Amino acid sequence: MSVGGVAALDAKTRVFEVSAIALDLDGTLLDTIHDLAAATNALLAELGHAPLPKDTIRALVGKGIANLLQRALALARGVPADAIGGDTLADALPRYQRHYAAVLGRETLPFPGMTEGLLRLRAMGFPLAIVTNKTARFVQPHLQHAGIEEHFALVIGGDTLPTKKPDAGPLLHVAAAFGIPPARLLMVGDSINDVLSARAAGCPVLVLPYGYNEGLPVQSLDADGIVPSLAAVADRVRRVDAPR
DSSP states (O other): OOHHHHHHHHHHHOOEEESEEEEOSBTTTEEOHHHHHHHHHHHHHHTTOOOOOHHHHHTTOSSOHHHHHHHHHHHHHTSOGGGSOHHHHHHHHHHHHHHHHHHTTSSOEEOTTHHHHHHHHHHTTOOEEEEOSSOHHHHHHHHHHHTOGGGOSEEEOTTTSSOOTTSSHHHHHHHHHHTOOGGGEEEEESSHHHHHHHHHHTOOEEEOTTSOSTTOOGGGSOOSOBOSSHHHHGGGEEEOOOOO
């Protein structure tokens, strides 16, 4: 077998010895694109623009709301993204948040295997954290709507800390809060931001294939493996105590 084949096999079978797990939210646990698209198009309509297709908006998700709005407004106006300035975004953001609050959870669905995966990971003794770029005020309502808030010991939103993914800061914060080295914290996500954050922090990272990776295939990411569902993550981890 070739070296490349060995590496590919290892990526599919490696079991990670970790002490805790951090999970992304949108595109990893919950399929929130329906609500995101509804709020985005409500904003565009309020500003006198035509709606964007849901698949187009899906490809804009991943780097936080400000990035989503900047790119959506640019597409709606037919201009480059950098033509949408800070004043425009400052005006659009509270409008979007009002629309999003009105539709939050209305059409959001759990991805297959999410509930089973959380239950299995909790039964294995893993402390779990949410690390998302979603504005913090919207994270807890999503967890409550989905009935999964009890699973998480720590919830980090995109504005909880001074930095957000792809910076290392959120994962380093979680590792410190759990009292473990970053190498013992597994990141599970669906996008390049999850992978870059994990690499910067020194955490192993697994990705799911069905989320919002800005229109790019997850096979292009420098992850340690791809798993078909959150339930499958439980087959790829073994809990170990953090080194003293």
